[in-house]
Amino acid sequence: MVSPPNTAPRAVGVLALQGGVAEHLRMLESLGADARKVRHPADLEGLDALVLPGGESSTIDRLTRTFGLREPLIDFARAGHPVLGTCAGLILLARTIRDPAPGQRSLGLLDAAVARNAFGPQTSSAEALLTWGGSARPEGTVRAAFIRAPEVVEHGPDVEVLARFEGRVVAVRQGRVLGISFHPELTGDTTVHRELLGLIPD
Ligand code: GLN
Numbered sequence: 001m002v003s004p005p006n007t008a009p010r011a012v013g014v015l016a017l018q019g020g021v022a023e024h025l026r027m028l029e030s031l032g033a034d035a036r037k038v039r040h041p042a043d044l045e046g047l048d049a050l051v052l053p054g055g056e057s058s059t060i061d062r063l064t065r066t067f068g069l070r071e072p073l074i075d076f077a078r079a080g081h082p083v084l085g086t087c088a089g090l091i092l093l094a095r096t097i098r099d100p101a102p103g104q105r106s107l108g109l110l111d112a113a114v115a116r117n118a119f120g121p122q123t124s125s126a127e128a129l130l131t132w133g134g135s136a137r138p139e140g141t142v143r144a145a146f147i148r149a150p151e152v153v154e155h156g157p158d159v160e161v162l163a164r165f166e167g168r169v170v171a172v173r174q175g176r177v178l179g180i181s182f183h184p185e186l187t188g189d190t191t192v193h194r195e196l197l198g199l200i201p202d
Helices: 021-030 059-068 070-078 088-093 191-198
Strands: 011-015 034-038 048-051 083-086 096-098 110-115 123-134 142-147 151-153 160-165 168-172 178-182
Touching: 011 021, 021 034, 021 083, 021 191, 048 070, 048 088, 048 191, 059 070, 059 088, 083 088, 083 191, 088 096, 088 110, 088 178, 110 178, 123 160, 123 168, 142 160, 142 168, 142 191, 178 191
Parallel strands: 011 034, 011 048, 048 083, 083 178, 096 110
Antiparallel strands: 110 151, 123 142, 151 168, 160 168, 168 178
16 A cells, blocks of 8 residues: 655754744745744654754853753754754854864764854855755755855765865765755755755655
8 A cells, every 4th residue: 555645744943042043944934844943852852853053153052051952952863863054053063163162062963073263254244156966956056145154174984065165165964964054044045954854754
C-alpha cells in the first residue's frame, strides 16, 4: 500500500533570545512552515528543525546558558534535527571562535573555526549575489546581506562549502547543520530556508 504524502506543515523553531527573530519567522511562514519562537527547553518539543538567528553571538551564548538552553540545543542537533545558523548563529554553531568575547563559548556542532566581524568596516554592511552550491538551487544564486559578518576560516573534511564571498567561505553544511555568514532573511531570498526544510527527513 502506498502511504499518503506527509502534508502536515513542518514545525520550525527560531531561537528567540536576541537578534533578528521576526524576519526568520515570516520567511518560514511564507514557505508553509509552522514557525515557532524558542525561549525555553520545552519549546523544542515537536520541532522538525531550528534556526539560530543573527544578532550578537556573545549575548545569545550568555542567554542560552541563563535560560538553560545550551545542553537542550546541543541534544536537539545531535539527535539529527536540521539546524540553520545565520551570522551570529553560525558563530554559535562553530567548533572554534578565533576571536571570542571574554568568556564566550560556542555549541561545537559544526567542525569549523570562524572569525567574527571578518569582513571589516568597509563591508560591515553589504549585499551580494552569490553562487549557491546547495541542493535547494543547485548552482543557482542566493542574494545575501552581510552585517558585521563572520568568515569560516577553517573547516574539517566533512564540511561542504556552499557559497563564497570574495573568495572567502560564507556558507557551509555538515550533515544536517547549515552555517551561513549572511542574512538570507533580509533579502527576501528563500533559498537557504528551503535548503533547511529540505534537510528534514520524511
Ligand atoms: N558580529 C556579530 C557577532 O559576533 C554577528 C553579526 C550578526 O549576526 N549580524 O555576534
